Amino acid sequence: MTDQKVVNISINETDTSCEVPLLSGTMGPDAIDIRSVHKQTGAFTYDPGFTSTASCSSKITFIDGDKGMLLYRGYPIEQLAEKCDFLEVCYLLLNGELPNGSEMRQFVGSVTNHTLIHEQMADFFTGFRRDAHPMAILVGVVGAMSAFYHDTMDVKSEGFRKLSAIRLIAKMPTIVAMCQKYSTGLPFMYPKNSLNYTDNFMYMMNGTPCEPYQANPILTRALDRIFILHADHEQNASTSTVRLAGSSGANPYACVAAGIACLWGAAHGGANEAVLVMLEEMGDVSRINEFITRAKDKNDPFKLMGFGHRVYKNFDPRAVLMRETCHEVLNELGLHDDKLFKLAMELERIALEDEYFIEKKLYPNVDFYSGIVLRALGIPTEMFTAIFAMSRTVGWIAQWDEMITDPEQKIGRPRQLYKGATLREVQSIANRK
Numbered sequence: 001m002t003d004q005k006v007v008n009i010s011i012n013e014t015d016t017s018c019e020v021p022l023l024s025g026t027m028g029p030d031a032i033d034i035r036s037v038h039k040q041t042g043a044f045t046y047d048p049g050f051t052s053t054a055s056c057s058s059k060i061t062f063i064d065g066d067k068g069m070l071l072y073r074g075y076p077i078e079q080l081a082e083k084c085d086f087l088e089v090c091y092l093l094l095n096g097e098l099p100n101g102s103e104m105r106q107f108v109g110s111v112t113n114h115t116l117i118h119e120q121m122a123d124f125f126t127g128f129r130r131d132a133h134p135m136a137i138l139v140g141v142v143g144a145m146s147a148f149y150h151d152t153m154d155v156k157s158e159g160f161r162k163l164s165a166i167r168l169i170a171k172m173p174t175i176v177a178m179c180q181k182y183s184t185g186l187p188f189m190y191p192k193n194s195l196n197y198t199d200n201f202m203y204m205m206n207g208t209p210c211e212p213y214q215a216n217p218i219l220t221r222a223l224d225r226i227f228i229l230h231a232d233h234e235q236n237a238s239t240s241t242v243r244l245a246g247s248s249g250a251n252p253y254a255c256v257a258a259g260i261a262c263l264w265g266a267a268h269g270g271a272n273e274a275v276l277v278m279l280e281e282m283g284d285v286s287r288i289n290e291f292i293t294r295a296k297d298k299n300d301p302f303k304l305m306g307f308g309h310r311v312y313k314n315f316d317p318r319a320v321l322m323r324e325t326c327h328e329v330l331n332e333l334g335l336h337d338d339k340l341f342k343l344a345m346e347l348e349r350i351a352l353e354d355e356y357f358i359e360k361k362l363y364p365n366v367d368f369y370s371g372i373v374l375r376a377l378g379i380p381t382e383m384f385t386a387i388f389a390m391s392r393t394v395g396w397i398a399q400w401d402e403m404i405t406d407p408e409q410k411i412g413r414p415r416q417l418y419k420g421a422t423l424r425e426v427q428s429i430a431n432r433k
Helices: 037-041 077-083 086-095 101-112 119-127 134-148 158-184 197-206 217-229 237-246 252-263 271-282 285-296 317-333 339-353 355-360 366-376 381-405
Strands: 006-011 016-023 061-064 069-072
Touching: 006 037, 016 037, 069 077, 069 086, 069 317, 077 086, 077 217, 077 317, 086 101, 086 158, 086 197, 086 217, 086 381, 101 158, 119 134, 119 158, 134 158, 134 252, 134 381, 158 197, 158 252, 158 381, 197 217, 217 317, 217 366, 217 381, 237 252, 237 381, 252 381, 271 285, 271 339, 271 366, 271 381, 285 339, 317 366, 339 355, 339 366, 366 381
Parallel strands: none
Antiparallel strands: 006 016, 061 069
């Protein structure tokens, strides 16, 4: 048995010190176990945004930002996106291993048989304005699932957790497609058991009762790849929100609704939507240099959306795959001459050749390409984040399930560095200045 590695923490101001364990994972940096620091020294640690703090241990996703590496359960994202479909990746994230043929057939059957939502849930949509943002509707409808499936609220039951996971993965495409149909005034299209997961979503989004809908396999594969690339991304803001909500014992539908609300933020899930807004603001290839000059100006708050990444200090590995997919879709649809797509491709070319962007490693990220692909598929810009939420649901529920079964799990309770008023007495209203 090896000796436990330790770190000595000294606080000069109070002349106190303590030894704390240094924990090692299978990959990535070690972590200083600070749980006993307050008890031993009386001091808290301070880390706004938790950017240097491991909030949990996990076996699901690993990111090495310097190397541009993303692994799901140890498998490189590049291999999964090339060799698997989305439901295979869902099985992997939930169960830890890729399925064999028999396991895959059973899993697909379970998902397929749970795609319908309760008919009364369809009535919820009429309570929203037609011009409501799809994410506003999604937060409400997913949260309301707990009112319809309250038979599986025992989060300590493994069987109930598995059933909840299947329900969420299966019903999210139906709900997201209903958000789209409701906003356009078109009738809801109910799922078809004869279609695979992504074909079914495309059918519910684009089909009408008037005529048969035939999916294009190249476009379907592009969307399936977007689902895979967005399925999980370690302890990001929305995943941490799901875990924090779940730490109180809240039901999985409420936890995922909390994750959706967090994902809605422009700094998180709204990035691919922001890319399209930026391109539309540019309007023409002739204005690219104007915007690039602004992006280089330290005194200008403007930022090029879709370039660089908070975690990846090298190329975003998901962007490499989405770039390839983006060009496949544009070729299939003959859109290389479309004004907005020409603008996007020229912006990409300039950024990849510009010394400033190369030096700063501001490469196009997954949001840059996925936004272009989604627009090419005819999906409205306001639906982008809802599709992101649909993709990320499996990651959220896998992380939630891992958190529930973690013996070290505690209800989340971050501390603070208080900078408010010190103790004072309440004066009568007549004596207040």
